[in-house]
Amino acid sequence: MYKILIVDDDQEILKLMKTALEMRNYEVATHQNISLPLDITDFQGFDLILLDIMLSNIEGTEICKRIRREISTPIIFVSAKDTEEDIINGLGIGEDDYITKPFSLKQLVAKVEANIKREERNKHAVHVFSEIRRDLGPITFYLEERRVCVNGQTIPLTCREYDILELLSQRTSKVYTREDIYDDVYDEYSNALFRSISEYIYQIRSKFAPYDINPIKTVRGLGYQWHG
Incomplete structure (x- = not known):
């Protein structure tokens, strides 16, 4: 079972996302309040991270910067910011994909599944390469x-x-x-x-x-x- 971490300070959105992903047999953990300094172990052991950009006490982009050196897990930014510049900036600091609010749960699940499948293909390719x-x-x-x-x-x-x-x-x-x-x-x-x-x-x-x-x-x- 794949493990997903959702970081968002909106309780209702957390519940909706968690329920939608659990219905697709994902194991889901959530964080609503992120305190500083960050504990890197809070972000380890997951197959994918959904990270809201506009959190109350720290921006998701800053979290991404701080954990990216030690976390290779795919990160999808979730944000109401939808300009091309916002998306490009996110890619520059280590995000793998971007989903803008408001979004449909069908779109959310599709994004998660696409990124996990891509990660599995990459892992398989590395494994095959290491064998030859x-x-x-x-x-x-x-x-x-x-x-x-x-x-x-x-x-x-x-x-x-x-x-x-x-x-x-x-x-x-x-x-x-x-x-x-x-x-x-x-x-x-x-x-x-x-x-x-x-x-x-x-x-x-x-x-x-x-x-x-x-x-x-x-x-x-x-x-x-x-x-x-």
């Missing part, structure tokens, strides 16, 4: 092709070298022991020597050295970590 490509600074992994490039230049890695590098890049903050790496790149029937991991690390570093890049950091006594 991974960008880490100048290093790019083309995961389907099992290919690694530095600034567009392909690095000639062996299968094992690629497996090790791709493993470390999955979680750049994690320190992988030699046992972790060995278990990942060799199957259970492999007779490869355990110390071969160190040799693979050396070869990987050698291939990135001409680009003044060392993608693997040795963490003394523990193992290896991605070095971004």
Whole structure:
């Protein structure tokens, strides 16, 4: 169930909007009075925010400015201001859409649904992209092709070298022991020597050295970590 936050100081409008959205199976929370300083947690955990511009003690545009750095949720401004300049200004400070008062409940629901669907499409696109490509600074992994490039230049890695590098890049903050790496790149029937991991690390570093890049950091006594 999608969660919607409505911020408006008009109690009757709050009730109407809340009822209309709940009838479409949205979970709705409301704020009528916003106090300063803002508590960012009041705006977190929602799939969409409906924000009135003309509140009694702070303008909705100011709320948007203050929360936008930490909140990526779609924000729809709700306002009686309907000039082109008002709408453009709203876009400039981080709003995603604009609905002018008075509005029909059908229009409200359509706006909410359109923005949530667009957000879902964006999330899906990012997810799909992350499955086929991974960008880490100048290093790019083309995961389907099992290919690694530095600034567009392909690095000639062996299968094992690629497996090790791709493993470390999955979680750049994690320190992988030699046992972790060995278990990942060799199957259970492999007779490869355990110390071969160190040799693979050396070869990987050698291939990135001409680009003044060392993608693997040795963490003394523990193992290896991605070095971004």
